[in-house]
Amino acid sequence: MTNDSDLFADAARQVLADQCTPQVVRAIEAGDSCSAQSLWEQLEAAGLTDALVPESEGGSQLGLGQVFGVLEQCGAHALPLLLGETMIAHAALPPSMRPSGAMALARGQREADGTVRCALVRSAKVAEHVLVQADDTMWLLLPIAAAQSSDHALALDATLVWPAAQVTAAAQLSMESGVDLWTLQACVVAAQMAGALGTVLACTLQYANDRKQFGRPIGKFQAIQHQLAVMSEHVCAARMAAQLGCSGAGAVPDRLRVATAKARCSQAALVVSEMAHAVHGAIGFTEEFDLQLYTRRLHAWRQTAGSEAYWHDVAGQALIAQEGGSLDVIRRITDVAI
C-alpha cells in the first residue's frame, strides 16, 4: 500500500516538476488556456484523474490515504488545475456520467424560476464541468460552457448561473444523504495546502541560508532561526492533520477528520505565509520571485471550502455532542485504519 502511494506520488512529482513550472503556473493564472490544456493532458495521461475510480471501471482503485502524496505534490507545485477535485468527482460519479476534462466542485442554489446559481466556483475558468450540490441529496453535473459566467475576486474563479432548461437537462446524481460537498473539497484542498506549506518552508530555509547581511547568512541570526522553527512546527502539524483528513481505503472522507485537516492547515497557512514573507523581506513581495505563487495560493485555499472558523464550529459541535473526556473524540480522529 505504501509502495503504491509512493509510486503515484513520484509519478505526480515528475510530471509536475517538468510541466508545472512557475512560468506555467503564472501563464495559467493569467488565462493562457493552451498551457492549462497541455498540462491537464499530461496529468490525465499519467492516469492521475482516475486514481480513486474502481479498477473495474478503468481506474486505479486507490483510497484517499494512497492519493495523499499526489495531492501534496499538487500543492507543492502550486498546481492551478483541479486534479484533486476531479479525482473526487470521478469517484463519486457512475462511469456513464463521468465527463472528460477538469471538474470543479461547488455549492449551488436552486432558484424559484428553475435556474441554478453557484455564487462561487473555484477555478471555474480551468474546468469543463461542475459537480454542484444543490441541497442535501440533490447533486447535478453541469457543463460550464452552458452557464452564464461572471468574474469573481480571484482570476480563475467565477459565479455561474445555469438557465432552467439546462438544469432540467442536466444529469442528476443520487448521493447518500449526509455527504457534504465542502467535506469532499476540503479534504483535497487541505492535502494540497500541506504540500504548499512544505514548499514555502523549503524556499524560506534556502533564502535564509543564501541571503547575507551583516557579513553572514541571515539564518545565523536567532530571531530568524526561531521564526523558521515555528514555521516548521506548523508545517509538520498541518501535514499530519491533512493526512488524517485524507486517509482510509475509500473515496469518501470522514467529516470530523476533514474538519481537523482543513482547520489546522488554514491556521498554519496564516502563520507560515506571514513568517515566510517576514524572512524574505521585499524580494518575496515581488511578482518575479516565486514565493508569492505559494503564499497567495495558501490564502486562496484557506478561503476555499470553509475557513478554520467554519471547521472549528463543525469540530466543536461534534465534541460537545459527545459525553465524557475529549480523548475519545481525539482518538476517533487520529486512529485511522492503516
Next chain:
Amino acid sequence: MSSLNSLTLALTRIPDEDEALRTEVRSFLQDAIRDMPAHVRARSWGGYDTAFSRKLGEKGWIGLTLPREYGGAGRSAFARYVLVEEFLNTGAPVGSHWIADRQSAPLILKYGTEEQKRFHVPRICRGESFFCIGMSEPNSGSDLASVRTRAEPNEHGWLLNGQKIWTTNAHHCQYMIALVRTSGTSEDRHKGLSQVIVDLSLPGVTVRPIEDLSGDRHFCEVFFEDVQLGHDALIGNEGQGWEQVTAELAFERSGPERLFSSIVLFDQWLDYVRLPGNATPSSTRLAGKVLTQLAPLRAMSVSVQERLMQGGSPIVEAALVKELGTTLEQSIPADIAQDLFSRQDDDVPVELLMTLKYVTEASPSFSLRGGTREILRGMIARGLGLR
C-alpha cells in the same frame, strides 16, 4: 531537503493488543480517584501520592516496558503510551513515580551494572523507590553543560560537593540521578561530565523545597557537602554523562505529558458547556479550535513514539511536539478564562474556576520544564541546518 525529513511524520496506529489495556486502566482509575476533585486531578504528573503509586506498582503498571526479570511487565512502549495517556487524561496523581518510571529505570537498565539493575529497578517497579533528576544548578539552567557540582574520585568512591536547583520532588525521593563534573572544569563543557546515583539520605545532603507561585511545593534546592558516594554510584561511563543525558531527551519531550497538561480543565469546561443553554457560538468554536489542534498533535506524538521504538533518535521531532504541545496547553486556560468571563452570567461552578486558577498559575512552567521554548526552537533550527 533531507533536513526536512523530521517534518514528514507517518500516520501510526497503536496496535490493538496495546490499545486493549485502555479499558482496564480506565475502569481502575474511575474507581481509584473517584473522590478526587478536578482542581487536584489537574496536577496529574505534578500530583504526589505514594499510596497511589504503590497501588499502581501492585497492578504492574510501573515499569510496564521493563523486562520481567527486573520486575517490569515486558510490555511495549505503546502499551505504556496508552497507560500514561489515560493517567494524564483522568488526572491521576502519578508524580511520585513519574520520573523513575519514565527516565531513571530505563537509564539504569541501559547503562547500569548488573548490581545497579538488580537493586534499583525492582524497587522502582513496586512503587517503593522514587527518583529525581539533578540537572539545573543556580548558574546552570538552559546552559546545562556548565554544571559545577563535582564528584571527585577518592579511595571510597566519589566525594560529592555542589548544589542542584529546581529538582522536582527531591524532598520525597530516595535517590537522585545527578549530572556532575568528574573531571576538568566548566570550561571543558560536555567533556568530563558523568551521571551518579545519589542516595539522598546520606550525610551531607540537604534538601529544601521551594514554594511555587501557586503555593505548591514540588521543586527543591539540594545541597551536597562532602557527600561520600560509593564506587557503585557512577551510572554508565565516566565522562559520558552528556551523551547519556541527551539520549534521554527525546523520550522526555514527545510523550502525552506534553499535550495533556490542561486536559482536565478542558474536559471540565466541556462538561459545563454541555449543560443546557451554555453552549454559545464562541464556546463551540473554541472547543473545535482546541480539538483540531490536539488531534494532529496526538498523531504526531504517537508517530514519534514509533520512531523511538524503531531505535531512532527523533530529537528534532520530539522538540516540535513539545513546543507545539506546550503552546496549546498554555492557550487553553487563557481561552477558557476568556470564554467563561465573557458571559453575562457569573454563576460558573467554583470547582471549575478552582481548576482554572490552578492551570492558569501552573501554565508558565509547561514551556520551562524539560527544556525551554527558546532552547527547543534552537534545537529545531539546528535540525533544519541553520546552526
